Amino acid sequence: MADEITTDPAQSSGMQVMIDERDLKTHYSNAYRIHATADEVIVDLGFNMPDPNPRGGQQALLLKITDRVIMSYVNSKRLAMSLTQLIKRYEQQFGELPVQQGRQAPR
Secondary structure, eight states: OOSEEEEOTTOTTOOEEEEOOTTOOOOOOSEEEEEEOSSEEEEEEEEEEEOSSOSTTOOOEEEEEEEEEEEEHHHHHHHHHHHHHHHHHHHHHHOOOOOOTTOSOOO
């Protein structure tokens, strides 16, 4: 049984896509790492936190990877287009989001 029924507007056939979210798990992520092969894009999701065991007293961040998503390049492009559209709508309503350089996870 599906929790939600939606129609994907990208499909011109009007096919209904049923979404089953019964096994959905939610994970927080404030960092990512992207790598790829010739056939797939791999996105590691996780979060940055202060290193609990800094070496030599030097402050450091620990990137704790919690999840990995492996997608085809076609699906990666669709995801990129969807995120671009979502962010554009958000910024039209609330203003431009700042992107802080140097605070991203290693790629």
